[in-house]
Amino acid sequence: MSIAERVRARTPLRRWVGLGAATVVWFVLYALNGRFWTWLVHDVVGLDLTSRLGSGVLFFVSDSAKILLLLIGIIFIVTVLRSFMSVERTRAMLGGKREGLGNVMAAGLGVITPFCSCSAVPAFIGFVAAGVPLGVTLSFLIASPLVNEVAIALLFGMFGIGPTALYIGAGLVIAVVAGFTLGRLKLERWVEPFVFETRLGGQVVDSTASLTWDDRIQMGVEEVGNILRRIWPYLLVGIGLGAVIHGWAPADFFVRYAGRGNPFAVLIAVGIGIPLYSNAAGVMPLVQVLHDKGLPMGTLLAFMMAVVALSLPEMILLRRVLKPPLIATFVAVTGLGIVAVGYLFNAVIPS
Amino acid sequence: MIIKILGSGCANCVNLERVTREAAGELGLDAQFEKVTDYGAIAGYGVMRTPGLVVDEQLVLSGRVPTTAQVRDILAPLAS
Structure with missing residues (x-):
């Protein structure tokens, strides 16, 4: 069974409630991101955030998480909007x-x-x-x-x-x-x-003409997965290099x-x-x-x-x-x- | 029934072939599968976004990987 069939919302109500919940979770995670990693790196792991290592590590983890959240949100929205073109x-x-x-x-x-x-x-x-x-x-x-x-x-x-x-x-x-x-x-x-x-x-088949909302949301979810799978190595190398430059x-x-x-x-x-x-x-x-x-x-x-x-x-x-x-x-x-x-x-x- | 998978070997084409084979299997179709990788031929079917699915020389889908159920819905009326 494909992802589409597994997470497909069966009713309009469930679909919009699901989307709404996902939106709220996204905003909460995004708002708490910086504080969470500062707490983890400083209070739990005990690194000094003014040191090179500490600031480099904090930059790496909090930036990775922030970028990941942004990508998930924007790729989803853009894919759903683009499914009308x-x-x-x-x-x-x-x-x-x-x-x-x-x-x-x-x-x-x-x-x-x-x-x-x-x-x-x-x-x-x-x-x-x-x-x-x-x-x-x-x-x-x-x-x-x-x-x-x-x-x-x-x-x-x-x-x-x-x-x-x-x-x-x-x-x-x-x-x-x-x-x-x-x-x-x-x-x-x-x-x-x-x-x-x-x-x-x-004849020309318009690839997106006959899609339902469920299809479009589904495409959004799948596209997030596809793009993240494709770009994560570049992302990690980029952030890693960034952290090194940042700290050293x-x-x-x-x-x-x-x-x-x-x-x-x-x-x-x-x-x-x-x-x-x-x-x-x-x-x-x-x-x-x-x-x-x-x-x-x-x-x-x-x-x-x-x-x-x-x-x-x-x-x-x-x-x-x-x-x-x-x-x-x-x-x-x-x-x-x-x-x-x-x-x-x-x-x-x-x- | 001759089913052609249009695409130059990207992951989407492999996935499309997989779901199409599943759908054809579920319907019990006697289908022959062919891969079309030549760009001129792909564009000739009117496909501008791979992968594409062609059944008996008719383009039925392009630009995305459908679910097995969706392919089944496409293939079922063409089977007779």
């Missing part, structure tokens, strides 16, 4: 749209459409073969991983609404501008020819090399971030610690965007449909957009 509907909305407006819509839809980059290739073929312009399709493919629920959950939990809104806005602008630029460059000759020759057969790195180490004094800091951060394969969950704990150590927000957000938007495995996947010159151009244009945003943020956000 589908890639099929997105394509239908983008079909026949010209560049410009099409890029803006594609970036927005990239954020709210349920989509995983593992489906980037069939989605790419489906969009392009259905006549959605190349640049518009790329706007969608850039926005989807860049502005994702994990990044939003973590940014919001750690830095509040301001930096989160900036991040979402910047991500959308990058996706629109990069997609539009790539469309203008007329790169169709570097798309594998079979993409244009693919005939879309059969000399206070001015990072500021000296990557702070405002170094005009190349954003460029270097993006250069390091592009090939790195991690996700927002692995990067965010580092971002938080480095921010505490005095690095400017623009450099850090640019680093995170480079990590989540562009990665080696995704490029290898896209190689099935795109020829190397187009992949290189794609990375270069998107990377430049991220660098520009990094410098812009550093210029406008006072540290």
